Amino acid sequence: MSQENVKTVDTARPVKRDEMSKWQWTWKEIKRNKTAYFMVAPFCILFIVFTVLPVFLSIILSLTDFNMLQFPPNFKGIDNYTRLFLEDEIFMLAIQNTLIFAAVTGPVSYIMSLLVAWFVNELPPKVRAVVTLVFYAPSISGQVYLIWKTLFSSDSYGWANATLMKLGFITDPILWFEDAAYVMPLCIVVALWTSLGTAFLSFIAGFQTIDRSMYEAAAVDGIKNRWQELWFITLPTMRPQMMFGAVLSITSSFGFGAVVDALCGYPSVDYAAHTIMHHLSDYGGQRYELGYASAIAVVLFVIMYGSNILVKNALSKVGE
Amino acid sequence: MAKEKYKKLRTRGHRVVLNRSAGGDTGITIVLSILGVIMFFPMYYVVIQSLKPLDELFMFPPRFYVVSPTFDNFTELFTLMSDSWVPFSRYIFNTVFITICGTLGNLVIASMAAYSLSKLRFPGRNIIFQVIVTSLMFHSTVNTVTHFIILSAFGWVDTYLSIIVPSMATTMGLYLMKQFMESSVPDTVLESARLDGASEVRTFLVIAMPMVKPAWLTLMIECFKGLWNAGASVYIHSEELKTFNYAINQILSGGIARSGAGAASIVIMMTVPIAIFVINQSKIIETMGSSGMKD
Numbered sequence: 001m002s003q004e005n006v007k008t009v010d011t012a013r014p015v016k017r018d019e020m021s022k023w024q025w026t027w028k029e030i031k032r033n034k035t036a037y038f039m040v041a042p043f044c045i046l047f048i049v050f051t052v053l054p055v056f057l058s059i060i061l062s063l064t065d066f067n068m069l070q071f072p073p074n075f076k077g078i079d080n081y082t083r084l085f086l087e088d089e090i091f092m093l094a095i096q097n098t099l100i101f102a103a104v105t106g107p108v109s110y111i112m113s114l115l116v117a118w119f120v121n122e123l124p125p126k127v128r129a130v131v132t133l134v135f136y137a138p139s140i141s142g143q144v145y146l147i148w149k150t151l152f153s154s155d156s157y158g159w160a161n162a163t164l165m166k167l168g169f170i171t172d173p174i175l176w177f178e179d180a181a182y183v184m185p186l187c188i189v190v191a192l193w194t195s196l197g198t199a200f201l202s203f204i205a206g207f208q209t210i211d212r213s214m215y216e217a218a219a220v221d222g223i224k225n226r227w228q229e230l231w232f233i234t235l236p237t238m239r240p241q242m243m244f245g246a247v248l249s250i251t252s253s254f255g256f257g258a259v260v261d262a263l264c265g266y267p268s269v270d271y272a273a274h275t276i277m278h279h280l281s282d283y284g285g286q287r288y289e290l291g292y293a294s295a296i297a298v299v300l301f302v303i304m305y306g307s308n309i310l311v312k313n314a315l316s317k318v319g320e
Numbered sequence: 321m322a323k324e325k326y327k328k329l330r331t332r333g334h335r336v337v338l339n340r341s342a343g344g345d346t347g348i349t350i351v352l353s354i355l356g357v358i359m360f361f362p363m364y365y366v367v368i369q370s371l372k373p374l375d376e377l378f379m380f381p382p383r384f385y386v387v388s389p390t391f392d393n394f395t396e397l398f399t400l401m402s403d404s405w406v407p408f409s410r411y412i413f414n415t416v417f418i419t420i421c422g423t424l425g426n427l428v429i430a431s432m433a434a435y436s437l438s439k440l441r442f443p444g445r446n447i448i449f450q451v452i453v454t455s456l457m458f459h460s461t462v463n464t465v466t467h468f469i470i471l472s473a474f475g476w477v478d479t480y481l482s483i484i485v486p487s488m489a490t491t492m493g494l495y496l497m498k499q500f501m502e503s504s505v506p507d508t509v510l511e512s513a514r515l516d517g518a519s520e521v522r523t524f525l526v527i528a529m530p531m532v533k534p535a536w537l538t539l540m541i542e543c544f545k546g547l548w549n550a551g552a553s554v555y556i557h558s559e560e561l562k563t564f565n566y567a568i569n570q571i572l573s574g575g576i577a578r579s580g581a582g583a584a585s586i587v588i589m590m591t592v593p594i595a596i597f598v599i600n601q602s603k604i605i606e607t608m609g610s611s612g613m614k615d
Contacts, residue, residue: 029442029443033441033443035440035519035521036436036442036520037436039440039520039521040432040433040437040448042429043429043430043433044433044448046429047451047452047455050463050467050470050485051455051460051489051491052451053466053470054466054467055463055466058463061465061466061469068469112355119352122340122348131352131356133594133597133601134356134359135355135356135359137363138359138362140593141363141589141590142565142586142593143549143568143569143589144362144363144586144590146568146572147362147363147366150365150582150583151362151365157377157378158382159382162380162382163381165381166381193359193362201605202608202611204605204608205605205607205608205611206609208605208609209609215339218339223339225339225344226339229339238612240611240612241611241612243612243613244612244613247613251456252459254458254459255461257461277461280464281554284464284465285464285554290465293465294466297466301462304459305454305458308457
């Protein structure tokens with residue numbers, strides 16, 4: 001904040017800071033910028049009501065046994081959390097599945113976005129536009145992932161079963177989405193297929209904005225091949241885009257619940273693809289144990305936030 | 321790709337290319353082609369499925385092409401849904417209505433906020449922006465439960481408002497808009513408008529907004545993507561308020577017999593966002609150029 005204030009003084013605004021106390025100055029600035037607050041207000045109000053407030057409400061409710069019916073709810077301390085971690089076996093399974101899911105789809109989709117964007121960047125502009133569309137289309141086409149259900153359908157009309165049967169690997173069709181062994185890997189594949197989204201576009205744009213002369217200078221300085229160029233020149237220049245992409249990849253790697261629901265049904269067979277999201281909607285949407293559901297939400301929130309911080313720290317080492 | 325060797329320098333077209341080996345180019349082309357086919361195949365297959373007549377849908381093994389393409393599946397879709405409880409057109413209307421209201425609302429609210437956060441210096445703006453960036457870090461589904469409580473407090477459960485209003489405060493569009501304004505609207509232009517006596521709101525509308533047209537489109541597409549693809553909302557119970565995506569799921573749950581109609585509905589659904597993206601691709605990429613996050 002203080003940096004901002006100094007800048008304001010530099011541009012010779014009517015208020016001089018050193019003539020008054022910090023609070024007086026802030027108050028003057030607030031009054032001077034009335035319009036700014038009016039313009040930011042509608043968004044902020046909605047944002048607070050629908051994003052900030054829910055987070056805090058979750059934390060508070062997670063300490064109670066709130067169920068929409070009894071009011072006021074009883075204060076339960078950390079009971080919900082001890083129940084979650086010590087008694088709820090399905091939750092443990094859900095955490096495990098969520099982490100596997102996120103640990104595979106997050107990094108793989110991130111690296112895939114980055115590499116594909118890098119490859120695409122070498123193409124001539126017209127071809128580049130087409131190839132970008134091919135890779136980006138699955139992520140904007142909504143429920144198009146349902147086609148995987150046809151491709152991997154449980155009868156012999158599905159492409160996967162038909163091919164395997166024709167080649168003689170299997171004699172009976174495999175029940176892809178009803179077999180605990182296949183559910184998770186298939187969901188991961190489908191999730192990855194839809195994962196080249198906004199981060200991917202951001203990378204493509206990032207590669208295009210890099211100044212050509214940097215590569216020429218690098219070549220003179222002894223950069224020998226494209227991989228060195230990528231690591232020492234391109235990626236460090238792209239760091240802001242990489243941060244942005246990382247945040248998006250992590251966020252979406254935790255948000256593939258809808259894909260799983262649509263493909264495997266809910267609940268999935270043997271809870272093989274049961275994630276924290278599902279556990280949340282189970283307790284929140286079906287059993288109306290909102291206090292307990294809030295505790296699940298808080299755990300998920302902490303996991304998401306924590307992984308973002310970890311990845312941000314790791315990314316700051318790129319190109320060093 | 322023209323490969324002329326001149327003093328060991330490779331060129332593409334007329335431009336000298338440094339640090340690019342022919343082997344690497346080939347390898348990359350192969351990898352990209354394989355990945356491209358994997359990405360493209362399911363999309364292609366939906367379209368093919370939607371054009372297959374019934375006998376071809378039930379063919380073993382399934383074909384990757386259509387012998388006698390037909391639009392029967394599309395017409396069947398309408399007859400199938402015309403005898404459902406809620407007319408098919410109602411689902412489409414719901415999706416279109418929700419998408420338009422939410423997207424326009426988001427455009428207006430987020431652009432104002434983005435202008436304010438990027439071009440006006442007022443106490444608190446950094447904190448506001450930090451909180452918004454933090455919100456990009458978690459998926460909104462975390463808030464499903466508490467959203468429900470808040471929406472029922474407003475009495476909005478089972479109304480369009482339960483979907484439209486929260487979507488107006490989507491942060492992604494605001495974030496992209498703010499970053500783009502910062503990099504492409506020069507302060508000097510705004511300053512001279514103010515010196516000429518324009519109010520802040522006028523400066524925003526007449527000077528700043530026309531300069532960030534690419535960002536409008538991007539913001540609209542980001543918001544559109546979410547709303548258009550919104551499935552069955554947990555806050556909506558009435559059949560006549562449900563979205564097209566929900567209807568698609570109903571059709572597809574009919575099993576193999578409906579796979580043609582299901583594919584047809586998916587094709588209808590995906591055509592719109594893809595068309596919008598194709599038309600605006602260069603503008604979106606332009607906006608994304610400034611999407612970076614400073615740490």
